[in-house]
Amino acid sequence: MATQPTERSQVHPQTNGSAAVATEVRRGLSLGRTFAALQYRDFVLLWLGQMTHGSALWFEMVAMGPLILMLTGSPAQLGIVLVIRTVASMAMGPIAGVVADAFKRKTILIVTKFPVMVLSSVFAVLVITGTLEVWHLYVFTIFRGITQAFDQPARSAMIPSIVPAHLVTNAVALNSGSQQATRIAGPAVGGVVVAFFGLGSAFVGVALLYVVAVIFTFMLRVPDHRRPGTRVRVGNFGSDFVEGLKYAWNTPTILGVVIIAMVYHTFGVNYLQIFGSIYAIQILDIGTRGLGFIMSAAGVGGIVGAFILATINPSRRRGLIMMSVLALYGVALMLYATGANLGSLPMLMGMAAVLGFLQAWVLPLNHSITLTIVPEHMRGRVLGLLALDRAMSAGGGALAGFMAAAIWPPLAQTFLGLGCLLSALVLLLFIPSLRRIH
Numbered sequence: 153m154a155t156q157p158t159e160r161s162q163v164h165p166q167t168n169g170s171a172a173v174a175t176e177v178r179r180g181l182s183l184g185r186t187f188a189a190l191q192y193r194d195f196v197l198l199w200l201g202q203m204t205h206g207s208a209l210w211f212e213m214v215a216m217g218p219l220i221l222m223l224t225g226s227p228a229q230l231g232i233v234l235v236i237r238t239v240a241s242m243a244m245g246p247i248a249g250v251v252a253d254a255f256k257r258k259t260i261l262i263v264t265k266f267p268v269m270v271l272s273s274v275f276a277v278l279v280i281t282g283t284l285e286v287w288h289l290y291v292f293t294i295f296r297g298i299t300q301a302f303d304q305p306a307r308s309a310m311i312p313s314i315v316p317a318h319l320v321t322n323a324v325a326l327n328s329g330s331q332q333a334t335r336i337a338g339p340a341v342g343g344v345v346v347a348f349f350g351l352g353s354a355f356v357g358v359a360l361l362y363v364v365a366v367i368f369t370f371m372l373r374v375p376d377h378r379r380p381g382t383r384v385r386v387g388n389f390g391s392d393f394v395e396g397l398k399y400a401w402n403t404p405t406i407l408g409v410v411i412i413a414m415v416y417h418t419f420g421v422n423y424l425q426i427f428g429s430i431y432a433i434q435i436l437d438i439g440t441r442g443l444g445f446i447m448s449a450a451g452v453g454g455i456v457g458a459f460i461l462a463t464i465n466p467s468r469r470r471g472l473i474m475m476s477v478l479a480l481y482g483v484a485l486m487l488y489a490t491g492a493n494l495g496s497l498p499m500l501m502g503m504a505a506v507l508g509f510l511q512a513w514v515l516p517l518n519h520s521i522t523l524t525i526v527p528e529h530m531r532g533r534v535l536g537l538l539a540l541d542r543a544m545s546a547g548g549g550a551l552a553g554f555m556a557a558a559i560w561p562p563l564a565q566t567f568l569g570l571g572c573l574l575s576a577l578v579l580l581l582f583i584p585s586l587r588r589i590h
Contacts, residue, residue, distance in 0.1 A: 186463040189323035194314040194372055198307065201261075201368040203330040205303070208272075208361035214342035214447060215354035217429030218440050219279070222351075223286055230426045231553015233293055240297030249396060249536015252305040253529060258372050260306040264299045265366045271295055272359040280352030305535035310374055312523050312531070321520035322465045328516040329458030346440050396533025405471075405525055406534060408586040409518050411579065412474060416514055418548040419571040420481055423488060423507055424450060426552045430561045431492040431500060438497065449501035453508030461513055471589025474517040479576035481510040485569030489562035521589060 189195050220229050251260060275292050278284040308324075315323045345353050400406045424447055432443035466473060484506045491499030519535075526534045548568070555564035579586055 185322075185465065186459055187326070188465075189315045189319045189326055189462075192315050194374055195311070195323055197368050197372050198310060198314065199326060199330055201365050202307070202327050204361045204365040204368065206330060208358045208365070210447070210451075211342045211345075211354050211357050211361065212272075213425055214440065214444055215346050215351050217425060217443065218346070218433065219284075219351050220289070221429065221433060223284070223289065226557065228553045228557040230429060231550045231556075233289065235547075235550045236290055237293040237297040237300075240294045241301040244298050244301035247536075248302040249305045249533040251302060252309050252532025252535065253396075254532075257306040257310050257532075258369065258374050260302055261369045261372075262366065264302045264306075265362055265369065267295070268299050269359050269362045269366070271299075272355055272362060276352050276355035276359060279355055280350070305532045308519060308523065308535050309528075309531040312528065314374060317524065318467070319465070320523050321467070321470075321516070322462050324516045324520045324523065325458050325462035325465070325512075328512050329455055329462060342444060344441070344444070396530060396537065399526075399530055400534055400537050403525075404585045405589055406522065408471065408579075408583060408589065409474075409521050410537060411583075412478065412586070413515070413518050415572065415575040415579075416478060416481075416518075419568045419575070420478075420485060420511075420514075420548075422549055422552045422568070423485060423565065424504070426549060426556065427489075427492070427561060427565050428504075430556055435492055435561065436495060436497060436500075442497065445497070446500055446504050450504040450508035450511075453505030454512045455508075457509035457512030458516065461516055466517075469589075470517050470521055471586045474514060474521075474589075475576050475580050475586060477510050477513045477517070479573050479580075481507065481514060482569045482572030482574070482576065484510060485572060486566045489565040489569065492565075493560075493562040 190199065216233070217230060220233055223229075271292060275284075275288070278288055308327075311323050311327070312320055342354050342357070345357065400410060428443055428446050432438050432440070432446060436442060438445075484503055488500065488503035488507060491497075491503050522534055523531065552564060552568060555561075555567070558564075
């Protein structure tokens with residue numbers, strides 16, 4: 153089992169991002185290196201659970217965008233729904249981080265899965281019976297965001313407890329790869345299911361997938377972690393959260409990766425859920441099947457990127473690589489918008505694949521740095537703070553939706569891509585500590 157993580161940030165010779173990536177690639181590629189973390193039984197179960205969880209999310213995503221447009225006819229509603237879901241997750245994120253440190257993490261995962269199954273089942277019934285109203289959508293979105301907030305810190309915090317420290321990046325990349333892999337089958341299958349059997353059938357599939365995720369979670373045999381104190385008390389939650397906040401603020405490496413996550417989630421995460429739906433349905437007029445193709449292309453790029461990252465398993469210059477990838481991500485977003493502006497489905501799919509590839513690097517590097525240097529008893533709270541960064545996608549989602557409604561959608565996304573690029577350059581130039589992250 154992994155030993156207690158320690159601070160590993162060190163200063164390395166200055167180099168550019170592409171050279172850093174090339175240096176890591178030259179360390180060698182092999183099938184065994186790619187799947188090294190899968191030799192650990194509990195990580196296999198965690199990985200399979202992530203696969204089913206991710207499949208459910210992508211089934212939901214491919215159906216949710218068209219459903220919202222059918223109910224409201226407004227691109228702005230896509231942003232509003234994303235805001236509601238993310239704000240709910242944001243509100244519970246700090247509490248979820250404290251809970252992940254205070255209680256058994258396997259129990260947290262199991263407890264959060266049951267309400268998700270119930271919610272998804274009820275939602276599917278409403279869609280199938282034609283009784284779904286907009287307020288139902290909002291209520292579902294709120295509760296869905298709350299349950300998701302508790303899942304992620306507990307799930308991610310387990311990884312250093314079940315694989316050795318030198319395989320944390322490999323394990324995080326494989327987890328990301330499982331999410332990206334579901335983009336290949338999930339959106340494609342979801343699009344076909346929606347086209348032939350209706351939107352309700354996709355949500356039935358979501359509920360069934362969560363049943364499988366619960367089974368894998370029950371099978372986990374993860375050792376319990378050290379708790380913050382001798383007793384768990386609700387009254388301690390506030391002070392425990394403040395303790396995690398102070399730790400992140402006073403640790404430059406953690407503060408740096410929090411800023412990276414904030415920028416990424418504000419400007420970069422809505423290229424499929426909001427813009428992909430708008431491009432496929434309102435600009436190119438290719439419907440849900442076309443949206444499934446675009447999402448699947450992103451999945452192909454994502455799984456390739458994730459498995460390459462898992463194989464390389466970089467242990468040096470991760471901060472520099474992360475910032476370089478964020479800059480390239482901004483450029484790719486602008487080219488993706490250009491494909492929509494030109495009405496070119498091949499260009500849209502090609503750039504979606506590039507975005508998926510780059511996306512498979514940004515967050516795994518961000519999380520592997522966090523998991524490697526944060527002590528186990530603080531891990532959940534820091535991951536809870538990262539959930540707050542992900543909640544920045546609420547503002548980004550609202551901005552994307554309203555900008556897409558106010559101006560030409562590809563132009564709106566071009567501005568967001570420029571935000572990623574400029575932010576990465578500013579961080580690279582003015583926060584040198586990020587370049588020295590080990």
